[in-house]
Amino acid sequence: MSIVEGLVADLTAQSAELDTLVAALDDAGWAQPTPAEGWSVAHQIAHLAWTDRVAALAATDPDAFGRVLDDAARNPTGFVDTAAEEGAADAPARILENWRSARSDLAEALGAVPEGVKIPWFGPPMSAASMATARLMETWAHGLDVADALDVTTVPTDRIRGVVHIGVRTRDFAYAVHGLTPPAAPFRYEITAPSGELWTWGPDDATDIVRGPAIDFCQLVTQRRSQADLDLEIIGTEATRWAGIAQAFAGPPGPGRPSTTADERPAER
Known part of the structure; x- marks a missing residue:
C-alpha cells in the first residue's frame, strides 16, 4: 500500500x-x-x-x-x-x-x-x-x-498519527499567522500513541520539547481543548510560546477553546 x-x-x-x-x-x-x-x-x-x-x-x-x-x-x-x-x-x-x-x-x-x-x-x-x-x-x-x-x-486509534504529524509540520505556520518569527531551532516531540507506541519528531538534543498523549496533542493543535485541560509537558521558552498559538488548520488565528473552568467564549470552527 x-x-x-x-x-x-x-x-x-x-x-x-x-x-x-x-x-x-x-x-x-x-x-x-x-x-x-x-x-x-x-x-x-x-x-x-x-x-x-x-x-x-x-x-x-x-x-x-x-x-x-x-x-x-x-x-x-x-x-x-x-x-x-x-x-x-x-x-x-x-x-x-x-x-x-x-x-x-x-x-x-x-x-x-x-x-x-x-x-x-x-x-x-x-x-x-x-x-x-x-x-x-x-x-x-x-x-x-x-x-x-x-x-x-x-475511542482514539493510531489513525490520529496523521493529525499529530500535521500539528508538528504546521509549527512555523502557527507563528506566521500571528505575525511572529518562528525559531530557527527545531523542537523535539515525544508523543504517545493510543496503542502505546512512542512517536517522535525532531532531534534528541533539542531544548524545546513537547511530550504527552497523542489525543491531547491533537486536541491542542486543532484547538479543541484548552492547553490548561491537557496532559502535555511543555519544556522551553519557544515550545511554551508555540503551545499558546498552535494551529494545524488553515486560515487566520483561531480563538481556541476555553478551559473547562474558564468563562465561555467563542470557539474555533
Missing part, C-alpha cells in the same frame, strides 16, 4: 466512524448545538461535505476550483460559515447523502493524483498525501465536536 493509499484509508475509516455517530440521529439530534459557536451537528457535517467536495474538485479540475477561490475572496472571513449555513438548511438525510458522496469522490480523486503533482488549495498547494492528511485532521476535529455535542466518548 502506498503512502497516499494508507492515508486515504485512514481518512475513510475516520469518516465512517463519524458517520455512525450521526446516521441514526433524529431531527433534534442534528439540531444539537456543538462547541463551535452557532454550529449544530448539521453544520458540522455540512461543512465536511462542502470541504470534501471542494477538495475533490481541486484535485480533478483546478480551473473550476479557481472559481471557488474567486468566490471565497469576495467573502474571505465568512465563506466557510456561509457554506455551512447553506448546507445545514437541507434535510438531515440529504446532508448525510451529500457528505457520503463527497468523501467517496475525494478518496477516488486523491488516489488518481500523479506523484509529484500539487493540488491547489486555499493556502499553499498540497500533495495528495498532504491533502489526505489535512482532511483527516479536519474530519477528526469536527468529529470531536459532534461527539461532544452528543455526549459521546470515542
Whole structure:
C-alpha cells in the first residue's frame, strides 16, 4: 500500500466512524448545538461535505476550483460559515447523502493524483498525501465536536498519527499567522500513541520539547481543548510560546477553546 493509499484509508475509516455517530440521529439530534459557536451537528457535517467536495474538485479540475477561490475572496472571513449555513438548511438525510458522496469522490480523486503533482488549495498547494492528511485532521476535529455535542466518548486509534504529524509540520505556520518569527531551532516531540507506541519528531538534543498523549496533542493543535485541560509537558521558552498559538488548520488565528473552568467564549470552527 502506498503512502497516499494508507492515508486515504485512514481518512475513510475516520469518516465512517463519524458517520455512525450521526446516521441514526433524529431531527433534534442534528439540531444539537456543538462547541463551535452557532454550529449544530448539521453544520458540522455540512461543512465536511462542502470541504470534501471542494477538495475533490481541486484535485480533478483546478480551473473550476479557481472559481471557488474567486468566490471565497469576495467573502474571505465568512465563506466557510456561509457554506455551512447553506448546507445545514437541507434535510438531515440529504446532508448525510451529500457528505457520503463527497468523501467517496475525494478518496477516488486523491488516489488518481500523479506523484509529484500539487493540488491547489486555499493556502499553499498540497500533495495528495498532504491533502489526505489535512482532511483527516479536519474530519477528526469536527468529529470531536459532534461527539461532544452528543455526549459521546470515542475511542482514539493510531489513525490520529496523521493529525499529530500535521500539528508538528504546521509549527512555523502557527507563528506566521500571528505575525511572529518562528525559531530557527527545531523542537523535539515525544508523543504517545493510543496503542502505546512512542512517536517522535525532531532531534534528541533539542531544548524545546513537547511530550504527552497523542489525543491531547491533537486536541491542542486543532484547538479543541484548552492547553490548561491537557496532559502535555511543555519544556522551553519557544515550545511554551508555540503551545499558546498552535494551529494545524488553515486560515487566520483561531480563538481556541476555553478551559473547562474558564468563562465561555467563542470557539474555533
